[in-house]
Amino acid sequence: MINRRQFLEWLAASSAGVAITGASTAYAQPAPPKARVIVVGGGMAGATAAKFLRIWGTQLDITLIERSPQYTSCILSNLVVTGQRTLDQLQFNYAALRDKYSIRVVQGDVAALDPVAKTLKLADGTAMTADRIVLAPGVEFDAIPGLESPAAQQRVPHAWKAGAQTLSLRDRLRAMPAGGVFVLTIPKAPYRCPPGPYERACIIADYLKKNKRGSKLIVLDANPDIVAERVTFNNAFNSTHAGVLEYHRNVHVQEIDATAGTLRTSIGNMQAQLINAIPAHRAGEIIAAAGLNNIDARWAGVDVLTYESTAVPGIHVIGDSSATTQPKAGHIANQQAKVCADAITRLLQGQSVDQAPVTNSACYSTVTMSTASWLTAVFAYDPATRSMKVVQASAGEGERATAEHFKDMDKWFRSLMVDTFA
Numbered sequence: 001m002i003n004r005r006q007f008l009e010w011l012a013a014s015s016a017g018v019a020i021t022g023a024s025t026a027y028a029q030p031a032p033p034k035a036r037v038i039v040v041g042g043g044m045a046g047a048t049a050a051k052f053l054r055i056w057g058t059q060l061d062i063t064l065i066e067r068s069p070q071y072t073s074c075i076l077s078n079l080v081v082t083g084q085r086t087l088d089q090l091q092f093n094y095a096a097l098r099d100k101y102s103i104r105v106v107q108g109d110v111a112a113l114d115p116v117a118k119t120l121k122l123a124d125g126t127a128m129t130a131d132r133i134v135l136a137p138g139v140e141f142d143a144i145p146g147l148e149s150p151a152a153q154q155r156v157p158h159a160w161k162a163g164a165q166t167l168s169l170r171d172r173l174r175a176m177p178a179g180g181v182f183v184l185t186i187p188k189a190p191y192r193c194p195p196g197p198y199e200r201a202c203i204i205a206d207y208l209k210k211n212k213r214g215s216k217l218i219v220l221d222a223n224p225d226i227v228a229e230r231v232t233f234n235n236a237f238n239s240t241h242a243g244v245l246e247y248h249r250n251v252h253v254q255e256i257d258a259t260a261g262t263l264r265t266s267i268g269n270m271q272a273q274l275i276n277a278i279p280a281h282r283a284g285e286i287i288a289a290a291g292l293n294n295i296d297a298r299w300a301g302v303d304v305l306t307y308e309s310t311a312v313p314g315i316h317v318i319g320d321s322s323a324t325t326q327p328k329a330g331h332i333a334n335q336q337a338k339v340c341a342d343a344i345t346r347l348l349q350g351q352s353v354d355q356a357p358v359t360n361s362a363c364y365s366t367v368t369m370s371t372a373s374w375l376t377a378v379f380a381y382d383p384a385t386r387s388m389k390v391v392q393a394s395a396g397e398g399e400r401a402t403a404e405h406f407k408d409m410d411k412w413f414r415s416l417m418v419d420t421f422a
């Protein structure tokens, strides 16, 4: 799609071409400028979008802006906490996107965005403009009362964005005395990776059994019940980890004192040797800053046929920042990115978009340090509600956690990451 200014630039370029090359090429016309798409955030959603925009939209000028030189996957990061993986085994760079898919990869922090003008500014002052912008900035966290300062957040890590906090939780777990109390707090949904906190509870309970005899894990869940894989985790909590893991529903954490290691909660005060508090989530900072957080003032509303923002046309929001009926998960982020890339490619050619998109989500959850279960669902577009609905026959969870599923988890992870970054 060409705007008036680009059209004038193109016209100027054509006339210049004629003047330079003379009569023999007087009738040769330069190709029209490529439509420009900027993708913000090179995580599960953004990296996939950039790659598939190139595969399906060869005539596009694509820029991917990411603040970090490499991506660190949250998926499998619970295994870093237990020392079964290293963080660098979960890191992926942008070389293939740059070299194989000719995407302009810019390392920078998007500090301001004018969604109507489709312009943005990086923290270093660089300004950019595009025909369409795809936002995939992941999530931000609310501060838990008592944990407002960086020092307090270091003492009570959430480890819900893989990186320094994951290593901090690993080191604190290693240093925890045998016979100690570990408290894990789970925020109200929606949060990223619905089974993730329960998976973390299971693997930590198993770690405590094996490495810290006599220790206890108390799980304080703000939700009325286990949010995902209810059968699997009920079994795990009541049977596999009985005696080590204590699960409480509907608990509101009112305040945490990071120095004293105490929690004030709706079921009373408690003391812990180690606290892992996962805060409530909201869309990545740039979504609110640009006024795109039109769902509960926290998430970006989107049309799931295109992932175009319902607040401002021409801006697309994918991955955890978007509000849809699908889970906030890396696998779904990858799927949403493909629907969005396909829609943008068609829209830029003046075509209509696919009216029946289908996405799927698969996920493995560790139940012990060597066994895993799984969860899967297919979502199809429902024109009546204009939302993605679970195809009932497709939804399921593993009957048992097994060592074989644990091995399959690695295969699933590797193929998802190849599809996203390679």
Ligand SMILES: Cc1cc2nc3c(=O)[nH]c(=O)nc-3n(C[C@H](O)[C@H](O)[C@H](O)COP(=O)(O)OP(=O)(O)OC[C@H]3O[C@@H](n4cnc5c(N)ncnc54)[C@H](O)[C@@H]3O)c2cc1C
Residues within 6 Å of the ligand: 040, 041, 042, 043, 044, 045, 046, 065, 066, 067, 068, 071, 073, 074, 075, 076, 077, 078, 108, 109, 110, 111, 136, 137, 138, 139, 159, 160, 161, 162, 192, 193, 196, 284, 285, 286, 318, 319, 320, 321, 328, 329, 330, 331, 332, 333, 362, 363, 364
């Ligand atoms: C412990 C844990 C386990 C999980 N396990 C699974 C699992 O088994 N399966 C699964 O499917 N999902 C899992 N998830 C969820 C998954 O990690 C997220 O849903 C997924 O990463 C979301 O992708 P995203 O692209 O929206 O966000 P992210 O992957 O977080 O990517 C966002 C990117 O945007 C960049 N960014 C943000 N703002 C800016 C800015 N202003 N300028 C430049 N760059 C910016 C960030 O640096 C980041 O790289 C897990 C999550 C956790 C925490």
